[in-house]
Amino acid sequence: MFTTNEGTIDRTLRVVAGLVLLSLFFLYPDASWRYWTLIGIVPIATGLIGWCPLYTVLGLSTCPVKRS
Known part of the structure; x- marks a missing residue:
């Protein structure tokens, strides 16, 4: 249904940033x-799914180019 438009580094950074934000909820x-x-929750979800709706609207992708 959705084409992956996030690369591995992008996905990792999103999950880490989301976890940092959620940790602040419990720390303060x-x-x-x-x-x-x-x-x-949003960056965690998009990082785990691998698809960002904003990237789709803007026509962006951080996935590596597949060589044939």
């Missing part, structure tokens, strides 16, 4: 900005 339970860190 009294912060007023705490719930904004839940946005970390």
